[in-house]
Amino acid sequence: MSATPAPSPPSRPISVLSLSVPVAMGYVPLGMVFGFLFVQAGAPWWLALLASVFVFAGAAQFMMVPMLAAGLPVASIALATLVVNLRHVFYGLSLLDKLPVKPWARWYLVFALTDETYSVLTTLPPGTRTRQMVTVALLNQGWWVLGTLLGAVIGAQAQISLVGLDFALAALFAVLAVEQWRHADSAAPLWVAVVSYAVAWALLPQHALLSAIGLSVLAGLFWRKPAASEVTP
Structure with missing residues (x-):
């Protein structure tokens, strides 16, 4: 039983x-x-x-x-x-x-x-x-x-x-x-935002925020979330 x-x-x-x-x-x-x-x-x-x-x-x-x-x-x-x-x-x-x-x-x-x-x-x-x-x-x-x-x-x-x-x-x-x-399950979004803003500030300091948002959106479109079989031991 x-x-x-x-x-x-x-x-x-x-x-x-x-x-x-x-x-x-x-x-x-x-x-x-x-x-x-x-x-x-x-x-x-x-x-x-x-x-x-x-x-x-x-x-x-x-x-x-x-x-x-x-x-x-x-x-x-x-x-x-x-x-x-x-x-x-x-x-x-x-x-x-x-x-x-x-x-x-x-x-x-x-x-x-x-x-x-x-x-x-x-x-x-x-x-x-x-x-x-x-x-x-x-x-x-x-x-x-x-x-x-x-x-x-x-x-x-x-x-x-x-x-x-x-x-x-x-x-x-x-x-x-x-x-x-x-x-969050992963710290990746935070690091993507930080790196995006750093790159935008270095290249386009006067439009850093808008450029960083665009870079973050592109990263989100192409980011491949790992499957469950890839993260489980």
């Missing part, structure tokens, strides 16, 4: 708040910087808040401040935003199997797919519920909106400097990169 296999232990529930808190450590101060700069450029505080609610484009929002101050047309700003956020196309393609089926949830995740939200979503286990994925994205945007509101109010009431808070973005990317490394 064969023994009945023991049931597998239940998976530990996911705390979406704990997943979002590291993002908050970067988004709140950076959102404050954006709101502060937006108001200092002469725009009303409520317009900064609307930008973070309906645009939510991170670096493109910072780029938008001097362009609006210079009086550039909306079409030029939209084109520049498209170029800056073009990398999100590749993010979405790699998440097609994970995106929820429900249209409202799918479209919101497409809209809210920032670098940091993408990093968090890719570490979620298979079968994560739609509500949890949407909550993570919603919380991340909420931190950015909160920071924008605080910065806009401060910028409208006081003349202070927020210089130095932009380092929070570099620190946030470092934390997310470490988490990606810990959850």
Whole structure:
């Protein structure tokens, strides 16, 4: 008589708040910087808040401040935003199997797919519920909106400097990169990114980031994942 296999232990529930808190450590101060700069450029505080609610484009929002101050047309700003956020196309393609089926949830995740939200979503286990994925994205945007509101109010009431808070973005990317490394089966993607940026910086320093992204995409297209028989002893 064969023994009945023991049931597998239940998976530990996911705390979406704990997943979002590291993002908050970067988004709140950076959102404050954006709101502060937006108001200092002469725009009303409520317009900064609307930008973070309906645009939510991170670096493109910072780029938008001097362009609006210079009086550039909306079409030029939209084109520049498209170029800056073009990398999100590749993010979405790699998440097609994970995106929820429900249209409202799918479209919101497409809209809210920032670098940091993408990093968090890719570490979620298979079968994560739609509500949890949407909550993570919603919380991340909420931190950015909160920071924008605080910065806009401060910028409208006081003349202070927020210089130095932009380092929070570099620190946030470092934390997310470490988490990606810990959850990945191989460190190859990290080394591909590092080498790609080193090559791009040496050849095209003024366009290093865009060139590094292109090199990483090419490496991903031609990278052959080793079969299970090749990695098992």
